[in-house]
């Protein structure tokens with residue numbers, strides 16, 4: 392990957408997302424060849440890290456965990472089933488994803504491979520998602536921070552435990568889901584590839600939600616999640632973030 396031609400990656404990326412909404416990204420073009428962590432090294436041929444997308448100065452920024460296979464294929468965050476679920480859940484609370492900015496904590500798919508030997512002796516390799524490692528989260532921190540600084544959202548909605556812990560490590564999702572936190576967030580250091588965190592001087596509004604995918608696997612969370620979404624809607628109204636209302 393180090394020897395990859397940046398302009399080839401940029402044109403491949405632009406071609407991939409052409410006509411699908413966002414044709415520009417906020418991050419510098421060298422982001423598309425990042426291999427700072429193991430998940431970047433394992434990217435498949437022709438794939439790039441997945442930048443955030445949406446309204447560049449959106450009032451609300453959604454932050455998920457990591458891209459999956461669908462996202463790596465399309466070049467865009469929250470696609471396929473995960474994206475459909477997110478859009479549906481937000482719409483059920485009268486919130487419009489297309490008026491927000493959506494990004495992930497890490498930008499390349501973390502996966503593990505399982506090798507099976509078939510009856511005819513051939514090997515079958517299956518890839519399944521896994522949570523990003525601490526190394527990947529720290530390595531990817533400056534990209535996320537850059538987008539937070541550029542978008543400068545009035546409200547950050549974290550989806551699941553990974554983005555919450557990345558930004559506000561002292562809180563656990565089971566304790567603070569569905570509540571508005573007004574807190575400093577962890578920021579990676581000044582250096583472009585810094586893995587050291589410091590707390591921001593500024594306080595941010597952060598609203599933690601469970602990850603929409605967790606609701607599918609843990610049906611007992613569905614009711615809680617729906618209540619949290621309605622609390623989110625109320626918070627959006629109280630903060631007067633009318634641009635994201637349907």
Ligand code: SF4
Nearest residue numbers: 425428431440499531
């Ligand atoms: S730091 Fe982020 S963008 Fe870079 S290789 Fe790792 S996951 Fe991909």
